[in-house]
Structure formats: C-alpha cells, structure tokens
Amino acid sequence: MYGIIGKMKATSGKREALAAILLEGLKDMPGCLSYIVAQDPTDLDSLWITEVWDTQDSHRASLALPSVQHAIALGRPLIAGFGERFETTPLGGQGLGK
Amino acid sequence: MYGIIGKMKATSGKREALAAILLEGLKDMPGCLSYIVAQDPTDLDSLWITEVWDTQDSHRASLALPSVQHAIALGRPLIAGFGERFETTPLGGQGLGK
Numbered sequence: 001m002y003g004i005i006g007k008m009k010a011t012s013g014k015r016e017a018l019a020a021i022l023l024e025g026l027k028d029m030p031g032c033l034s035y036i037v038a039q040d041p042t043d044l045d046s047l048w049i050t051e052v053w054d055t056q057d058s059h060r061a062s063l064a065l066p067s068v069q070h071a072i073a074l075g076r077p078l079i080a081g082f083g084e085r086f087e088t089t090p091l092g093g094q095g096l097g098k
Numbered sequence: 099m100y101g102i103i104g105k106m107k108a109t110s111g112k113r114e115a116l117a118a119i120l121l122e123g124l125k126d127m128p129g130c131l132s133y134i135v136a137q138d139p140t141d142l143d144s145l146w147i148t149e150v151w152d153t154q155d156s157h158r159a160s161l162a163l164p165s166v167q168h169a170i171a172l173g174r175p176l177i178a179g180f181g182e183r184f185e186t187t188p189l190g191g192q193g194l195g196k
Contacts, residue, residue, distance in 0.1 A: 003136050005103055005146060023190050034132060034193030036150060038101050038186035048103060048186045050148045052134060052193070084182070088136035088146045092121050095132030095150070095193040 001033065001090040002056040007040065007083030008047045014078040015045050021078070022049070025071025031058025033096045046083065052090045099131065099188040100154040105138065105181030106145045112176040113143050119176070120147070123169025129156025131194040144181065150188045 010018040022037050029035070031054040040046035053059040062068050090096070108116040120135050127133070129152040138144035151157040160166055188194070 001136075003134070003146070005148065019189050027192065032192060034134065034191070036101070036132065036148075036188055036191035036194065038099075038150075038188040041185060041187050048101070048184060050103065050134075052136075086146060087139060089139050090134055090136040091117050093132070093134035094125065094130060095134065095195045097193045 001096075002053045002059055003088035003090045004049070004051045004059070004085070005088060006049050006051075006085040008049060008079060009043075009081045009083060010045045010047065010078050011080045012045060015039065015047060018075055018078040019047055021071050021075045022047075025067050025074070026062075027067070029058075029062040029065060029068065031055060032062065033090075045080065052096060099194075100151045100157055101186035101188045102147070102149045102157070102183070103186060104147050104149075104183040106147060106177060107141075107179045107181060108143045108145065108176050109178045110143060113137065113145060116173055116176040117145055119169050119173045120145075123165050123172070124160075125165070127156075127160040127163060127166065129153060130160065131188075143178065150194060 034052040132150040136146045
C-alpha cells in the first residue's frame with residue numbers, strides 16, 4: 001500500500017472552504033482506501049490530510065480524475081502553501097475500506 | 099472527532115515485530131474510527147501511526163483496555179523512542195468506519 005501524510009495551509013480564513021472542497025471532490029477514487037481531512041488545532045489555517053492507497057499508481061491516476069481536477073481547480077486559490085509531507089508504506093489497521 | 103499522527107521508532111531490527119503487536123492488539127477499540135500502522139520508507143526503524151477517534155475520551159479510555167495494555171506491555175521493549183506527533187481534529191473523509 002502507499003500512504004501520504006501532509007499538511008496543507010489555507011489562505012487566511014479559507015480553511016473551512018478548502019476542507020469542504022477536498023471532502024466533496026475527493027470521494028470514490030479508485031484504489032483509495034482512506035482519505036481523511038483534519039484541522040490542525042494549533043494553526044487556524046492548516047489542514048492535515050492522511051491518505052492510503054492500494055498502490056502509488058492508483059494515487060497518481062487519481063490526479064487525472066475529472067472530480068479531482070475540479071477540486072484542484074476550485075481549491076488552488078485557497079491554498080497558501082504546504083507544510084510537512086511524509087510518504088508511508090501502510091501495513092494495515094482499521095478503516096482501510098478493504 | 100479526535101486524531102493523532104505520530105512517529106514511533108522501534109529498536110533496531112524490531113520494526114516488523116512492533117508493527118505486528120500494534121496491529122494484533124489494537125483492534126475493535128470502542129470509538130476508534132481509523133487506526134493505521136505504516137512503515138516510514140526513509141527510516142528502517144520507524145513507523146507512522148495515524149488514528150481517528152469519535153472523541154478524545156474514547157482514545158483515553160482505550161488505554162485501559164486489556165488488549166491495549168497487553169499490546170503496550172509487549173511493545174514497550176521494542177520501542178526506542180517517538181518522533182513527530184501531531185494532534186488533529188478530523189472533519190471527515192473516507193475510511194472512518196462510521
């Protein structure tokens with residue numbers, strides 16, 4: 001499996017709108033086993049996004065999905081930057097949609 | 099919801115054994131919506147653990163579960179230390195077991 005843990009910084013006051021775009025646009029992506037959007041309670045503009053995919057190829061392919069392209073287009077103006085980013089190799093656990 | 103993203107460092111060569119203990123011991127915890135154990139591909143001894151709970155109280159209560167106590171007892175000798183740790187407020191997504 002392939003995983004990503006990443007911090008995304010919204011433009012000021014736009015975190016909620018950005019989260020809504022991600023949650024709405026990034027559903028039902030083939031090979032996506034987990035995709036969680038969370039607020040950083042210590043930083044009003046930041047989101048933590050944790051993802052698990054069956055393969056890295058599935059993740060790469062998702063970027064071409066119309067729904068994802070649409071979410072990226074909508075979300076990009078609300079993104080001020082990115083913070084920590086860790087790639088992982090998930091082994092298992094609970095909530096992997098398998 | 100309450101979330102944690104944390105890095106755990108195993109003693110040398112014990113990452114796999116530690117991951118197995120976590121995966122075996124930390125199942126069916128009341129209020130746990132997601133619990134994923136992943137390898138850090140850049141550090142042979144490190145694991146990333148991402149968790150989502152319905153409440154922080156559920157997470158706190160889980161630490162008293164016999165299965166969790168057992169896993170902690172088994173795992174503790176194999177833990178060399180902890181790395182980054184971020185608490186989050188999950189908003190939603192896929193793979194939340196709800």
